[in-house]
Structure formats: C-alpha cells, structure tokens
Amino acid sequence: MEQTNEVVERLKKLVGDKIVEIKSPRKRRIFLRVEKDSFREAVKEIVNDMKITHLSTITGTDLGQEIELLYHFAYGDLTVLTVGFKIPKDNLNVRTLTDLVPGAILYERELHEVLGVNFEGHPGLLPLILPETWPEGVYPLRKEQKFEDLRKISSKS
Amino acid sequence: MTLSWARAKSPWLIHFNTGGCNGCDIELVAALTPRFDVERFGIKLQGSPRHADILAVTGPVTAQIKDRLMRVYEQVPEPKMVVAIGACAISGAPFKDCYNVYGGIDTLLHVDAYVPGCPPKPEAIIDGLAKLIQKKKEGDVHGTDK
Numbered sequence: 186m187e188q189t190n191e192v193v194e195r196l197k198k199l200v201g202d203k204i205v206e207i208k209s210p211r212k213r214r215i216f217l218r219v220e221k222d223s224f225r226e227a228v229k230e231i232v233n234d235m236k237i238t239h240l241s242t243i244t245g246t247d248l249g250q251e252i253e254l255l256y257h258f259a260y261g262d263l264t265v266l267t268v269g270f271k272i273p274k275d276n277l278n279v280r281t282l283t284d285l286v287p288g289a290i291l292y293e294r295e296l297h298e299v300l301g302v303n304f305e306g307h308p309g310l311l312p313l314i315l316p317e318t319w320p321e322g323v324y325p326l327r328k329e330q331k332f333e334d335l336r337k338i339s340s341k342s
Numbered sequence: 343m344t345l346s347w348a349r350a351k352s353p354w355l356i357h358f359n360t361g362g363c364n365g366c367d368i369e370l371v372a373a374l375t376p377r378f379d380v381e382r383f384g385i386k387l388q389g390s391p392r393h394a395d396i397l398a399v400t401g402p403v404t405a406q407i408k409d410r411l412m413r414v415y416e417q418v419p420e421p422k423m424v425v426a427i428g429a430c431a432i433s434g435a436p437f438k439d440c441y442n443v444y445g446g447i448d449t450l451l452h453v454d455a456y457v458p459g460c461p462p463k464p465e466a467i468i469d470g471l472a473k474l475i476q477k478k479k480e481g482d483v484h485g486t487d488k
Binding site: 314315316317325332335336338339 | 404405406408439441442
C-alpha cells in the first residue's frame, strides 16, 4: 500500500494542477482523471519524470454525449495507473500519443476504427480489425449503431 | 488403395486461427509436442499449406479472415481434409450472430471432423485426428483426386 500511496503523492506533486480526480481504490491500482487539454502534459510527466513508459492498452467508452478514453499504464509490481479524460462527440480530435509512447500506435488505430476518434499526428490511421470492405464513417462500437444495421453492412461486404 | 494407405501414414497438418482466443491453439500445440506426441501417428505440423494434407482450423471465422482462410484452403493440395477444433470453429459459439463473424468453419468449407470443447483437451484433438486417419484409410476423402 505504501508504494501505491507514494506514487499517488508523487503524481499530485508532479501534475497536481491538472488533476480532476485521483483515487486509489485498492493496492496497486490508481485512477487519474484530467482535462483533455492537460492530458498531454500529465503523460509527459508520467513518462519522462516517473519513467512509467509501458502503455498496456487504451480503452474507449461511448457515454452517450461523450467518449471517454482511458490510458492504462503498467509498471513495477503489476501496478496499473489509468489516466483518463472525456471528449465531446462533436469534436473527436485528440493529439496522438505515438511521439511520447510509440506503443500507442495500434491502440489508436483501433479506437479510430471502432469509435471514430481522430488522433491528430498519428503516422497512419489505417483500418486494423474490420474487413477491408467496411464503409468509412461507420463505427461499430458507438451507442447509436443498431446491431441489425451492422449485420446488413457485414453481409454486403 | 495404395494411395490411401500411404496418405494415412503421413497426415501433415497446417494450423490456421480464424480469430479465436488462442485457447484451442495452445491445446493443439500441446497435442503436437512430445507430451502427447501425435508425431507417432506420422502427424506433423507443416509451415506451408502447400505441404499439408489436413487444415486444422480454430476460431469462429471473422469477416476479415474469411478471404485468407479461403486462400489457405485453396493452397492445400488435394485430397484435403478440414478439422474444426473447438466450439468456435464448430458453430461460432459465443460469437455466433456477431456482425463481423461467420460462425463456424462449415458455413464456408466442407468439414471432415469436429472436435468440440472450449478448449478441447489434447486427447480430444488426438481422437479427432485419429478418426480423420481412419477416414483416410477408408479412402473417404472429398475432392477431385481421390
């Protein structure tokens, strides 16, 4: 517990003014929520100063009016630090993280494909997991997508 | 007769995952390696479908992998056999009716043996392969060059 607490204190010191919420519900698990504009600065501190460089995955969730992005960093004795922020659905532009964390390249491609998040500055936002014939602009993990419509698209392609 | 005898002695495998979770693949690898050792039946994993007789498929067949599966299947020389390993390969299992999943190998190809399980034990896979060999011995293979 001590170690996790230490990291929480250090995070508060390093990125204190950017934090919307920080909590550690149990040992080896930290959640950090920031604003979209300060996210990049926060990750810079985490990667460069705290040397937490392993991004295990990025998860995206459709919350209705917003899309929430959660970046899961893993380090040390299986501690997971999740840094997250929300973006409104009418402006889905986010700066890419690939220049700071090269491992983000595939996760960002996937999110672009299934949720329509546009990562500015990404070296190639090509389709990754959907079939080649999949139409542009149809995002299967959006809440407004009907299952029947997706099936129709899939059977056509 | 001689041909089917010869073929039953060296059923070479090509393994293809069509979007499975890797569970069946681990069991298949266990069946191939020394602990269960299917090589005593002459079954060997090949690196290229062009050298194989049996296409061992795991996974529910996603829309993206469909064309690749067909391409690999076409490269296997005749007479070829297909074995569907695991619940996904048989019916699509939890992914059945998913918008990007075909649901089972037999929606696309003729399947000669089904090995159920999630994942099937190596013993079950060996049983399925032994039944395939029996089919081969009897000359019960589909394709033009029997």
